[in-house]
Amino acid sequence: MDEFDLIRRYFTRPPDDDAVLLGVGDDGALLRPEPGFDLICAVDTLVEDVHFPATLGASDVAYRSVAVNVSDIAAMGGQPKWMLLSLTLPESDASWLADFSRGLFEAARSYSTALVGGDTTRGRQLTISIHLLGVVPAGQALTRSGARCGDDIWITGSVGDAAAGLRLMSRQLPGNDDVVLLRQRFARPSVRVRLATAIGRVATAAIDVSDGLFADLGKLLDASAAGASLDLDRLPLSTSLRRLYSGDARDLALGGGDDYELCFTAAAEHAETIEAAAVDTATPVTKIGTVTASKRITCLAGGVPVEIADRGYRHFAES
């Protein structure tokens, strides 16, 4: 199977989207966005053994690669639309490719995104890079920099699950419900696109949690030149996380990455609107703190200040 058979067989499906004038097959994709929208572009690369373990199944690798990009578009309040897939493969293994392609198109369907092009190369280490284009009504994109002193800080879903799930992948364990759920939270993160668009008008800033809540909230606050007071007793921890990691659930929730939950800020007067949006979109949300003027994050547990050292995951970090 050469490169072109591979592209035809696994990655060519006519997209059900009138904005795609030309998809896979020509020198480039030809897209016609609707007037009145701004374009959001994001790219995320996943390298085997760096971003996911080699034991992760091909369909999950593909699903996750799409989801992490969708998460960036959602964090800007946008709707994901068109993606390009850049794939580096050590070999062309038909059964691996069939699974990968299945997971990719499953994710594409869940997030209403069309694959419109890409590139396929041979290389030593499995590497998946997805470029995703999304749209947002003109001038309405959510950024990291709008948080204001006094705003509430919110987080969707629960945090720490994916980091726990990743730990569980390297261990042979009987697959009880908690183990399965936590692994699934790593393999197939549920990106909060609908909530993100629903809160677009009231949220002041947003970021998706990829490197850990503490680190990513820190980036939002830096961009907003603000600080925060965080109530650790309010961190949303799943029942499965509490059951399997009772000792370090809180550390996983603050420092563990890969959850792709949405952290956002909004003026306190909008709390009811946010809770209504949460109900409408069936997305749990929790208020975990308040934006302050101090330029640092103060954490409270049981009303007492606690020191948190975590700075989140960084490539090329010294330690």
Ligand code: ADP
């Ligand atoms: P060129 O040599 O003109 O760059 P390529 O051989 O790289 O063309 O790609 C041929 C067509 O297939 C292009 O439309 C490209 O976007 C698409 N394509 C290549 N690899 C992939 C892939 N992994 N997924 C989706 N489309 C792909």
Ligand code: MG
């Ligand atoms: Mg090419």
